[in-house]
Amino acid sequence: MKISHTKHTKFTDSLSEVVKSLIPIISIIVLLMLAMTFLFDLRPDDKIKPVDWMRFIGGTLMVVFGMSLFLYGSGISMMNFGSKAGSFIFKKGILALILGFGFFLGYLVTNAEPDLLVLSRQVAGVNPEIHKTMLITIISLGTGLFLSIALFRVVFKISLVKVLLISYSLIFAFAIVEMFVLPDNRPMIALSFDSSGVTTGPVTVPFILSFAAGASNMIKGDQQSNPSFGMVGITSVGAIIAVLILGVFFR
Numbered sequence: 001m002k003i004s005h006t007k008h009t010k011f012t013d014s015l016s017e018v019v020k021s022l023i024p025i026i027s028i029i030v031l032l033m034l035a036m037t038f039l040f041d042l043r044p045d046d047k048i049k050p051v052d053w054m055r056f057i058g059g060t061l062m063v064v065f066g067m068s069l070f071l072y073g074s075g076i077s078m079m080n081f082g083s084k085a086g087s088f089i090f091k092k093g094i095l096a097l098i099l100g101f102g103f104f105l106g107y108l109v110t111n112a113e114p115d116l117l118v119l120s121r122q123v124a125g126v127n128p129e130i131h132k133t134m135l136i137t138i139i140s141l142g143t144g145l146f147l148s149i150a151l152f153r154v155v156f157k158i159s160l161v162k163v164l165l166i167s168y169s170l171i172f173a174f175a176i177v178e179m180f181v182l183p184d185n186r187p188m189i190a191l192s193f194d195s196s197g198v199t200t201g202p203v204t205v206p207f208i209l210s211f212a213a214g215a216s217n218m219i220k221g222d223q224q225s226n227p228s229f230g231m232v233g234i235t236s237v238g239a240i241i242a243v244l245i246l247g248v249f250f251r
Helices: 011-041 050-076 078-092 096-109 113-128 134-155 160-181 187-196 206-216 230-251
Strands: none
Touching: 011 050, 011 230, 050 078, 078 096, 078 206, 096 206, 096 230, 113 134, 113 187, 134 160, 134 206, 134 230, 160 187, 160 230, 187 230, 206 230
């Protein structure tokens, strides 16, 4: 399911987009439930009962309404502020202010990411030595740092390819260390990439995209070579490197 993070002026616009996005997955679940009800010879405990249908219908309605409300709210609040903040910060033209605000922004929005909280709880459940607060803090710091790097690239119009090559070279270097030098910490490699995935969730991405859009309005240049493109991609690298570094020092 893919829902574009666009600014909606009406709740009905958000509702329409969510319904269109959810129709495929809802259809698949309905077909599967129908098959389990009428086609397969299942044990009585495994059959789909009327109460299961009621729960599915009620849960689906809550999901549709909840996602629509969230998408509408993010459009009129986070994305609106992010766009104005991007324009304001870049209009000032003070490098320290741009980088400092980028780090602060990246840290806070990542800390507020619900997907990251879920991941940290799962990790803490498997390995209690990795406290959820520590993991969230480390990932948020990495995201904030690399959002500052992404803004630095925007200011000086550095090639996106160069930044990604350097970033992923660091990732491979840390991964090799943890793969061969510290084999007991190999699970941290998988965790690092999972961490990157959860930091591109419904809170972080809309804010960063809107911030980049506001910044791009203050940058002169061709639309096709807009240096603000790739900001989310660079920012997500920060979570990977942060967890890999944690893996190097964590015993």
